[in-house]
Amino acid sequence: MSGFGTLLYKELLRFWKVAFQTIAAPVLTTLLYLLIFSHVMQGQARVYDAVPYTAFLVPGLVMMAVLQNAFANSSSSLIQSKITGNVIFVLLPPLSYWDFFVAYVLASVVRGLVVGVGVLLVSLGFVDLAFEHPLWILAFTLIGSAVLGTLGLIAGIWADKFDQIAAFQGFVIMPLTFLSGVFYSIHSLPVFWQDLSRFNPFFYMIDGFRYGFFGVSDIEPALSLGIAGACLLALTAFTLTLLKRGYKLRH
């Protein structure tokens, strides 16, 4: 196996070994969101005229789980390695910064996918869902989880302690996910908040993901995919620059 393949394998093995924490727990949490929100919001107006609220909610929750877990995977893996010092095991071998970047992000994508599929499967026991455009679903899952995996890598590189990762998660990732239309269509918001939502890249990921299920969305899915893709490119370029310079990893 190549150095890159081994790093990817190690990253996958890492979260698989603690699957209760990294897969089962997020699936359960998302299921609780689903049960509580669908109970409270039952009988609320339908979204896009035809979609019951509970059905509308599921893709939002699935995507939220995908994004949060993709972020959690790369950020927690790297910060743990940095704090325990075992990050040197990946810094001493002849791995390139590309190897490093792709392995961490790909492992995040896989973790996001696994959790997303778990949430989706469990949800199907409660809600009937259409899968209008499965390829769009896949495309947004991959791009969304890659964006968050990259953000997690940036956070992991930047942070010196767990506290800072928690801050990044609490003050950046959580607000961006919760205010991205997971629980509502932005058309139900006042105009000011609607306009503000359009500056949130997570909004496009969730909106486009939802399009894959219902065939309707607030934004043209190709545009959403383009915006999410542009975010991924920009973050990738930024992260590669950090890695190439050895920022906070090689002093």
Added chain:
Amino acid sequence: MTPAIQIQQVYKRFGAVQALSGIDLEVAPGEFFGLLGPNGAGKTTLINILAGLTRADSGSVRVMGHDVIADYRASRRALGVVPQELVFDPFFSVRETLRIQSGYFGLGRNDAWIDEVMHHLDLTGKADANMRSLSGGMKRRVLVAQALVHKPPVIVLDEPTAGVDVELRKGLWEFVRDLNRKGHTIVLTTHYLEEAEMLCARIAMLKQGRIVALDTTSKLVNRRDSLYLKLRISGATLPLALAGRVRDSVDGVHTLRLRSYAEIERALAHVREAGAKIEELELLQPDLEDVFVQIMSMGEAGAQREERSAASSLTPLAFPSP
């Protein structure tokens, strides 16, 4: 022949601290080399630069002829580093740790060598134990094994015996000596100077980011042109002729500083002459620790000056007139 390690004019600053100031050093293939110095002298910084964990501000560093920046893949393949800190990945067992480390170097099927390394380091019984469950000494062995999975020609051990029990230390040195005999270049940093004296053929001493001594171990040890004679006598006081040689006198035991072995006989003749009887006698050889302490307390230039002046202040001992 390409040097195993070639360090040229390396400078490194961390904020206000100049960690390394112009290090020049070459280690030949197959050498057993010691890097000594007090804490903060720059040993670990130098090793980190060698390993690519830290980048030098200027200067060039090569491992087996490969530049550690421009040709980092080749240089890192040639280098195995046992880090000073006791680090481990709590997710994995010993065998998983070693397989993964081996895989990072692109060596997929490496189980035969991994088994051999585990056997030599007495890790076989713990192969499937999780890293968390190992004692400190066992974790240290795994670190050594990790540094060896890719059979690097150059092995750097940064304080490998800090906090390690005697048995493991002996076993470890046997293993490392064996690797050296098989042609691996070994670079060792340690605080145990007797270990360095016993193992290393050549030694560099670092102080405040500079090399203040660099020579073969035997020349370094012998550069102190003095030895000590410990004497306890009865029946008479120490003869006056020896008074200038007394380093200290504790509980009737006098420690005399001599310039050469030839002076032992003369000193004893003086004692006999004075009618004293020798109760106890011990000869103290200079050791690396003496040299180390002396060099560290003065720095290179000062050390040489001091030695010369100390030597010249000792007037030769003449045989007592019959």
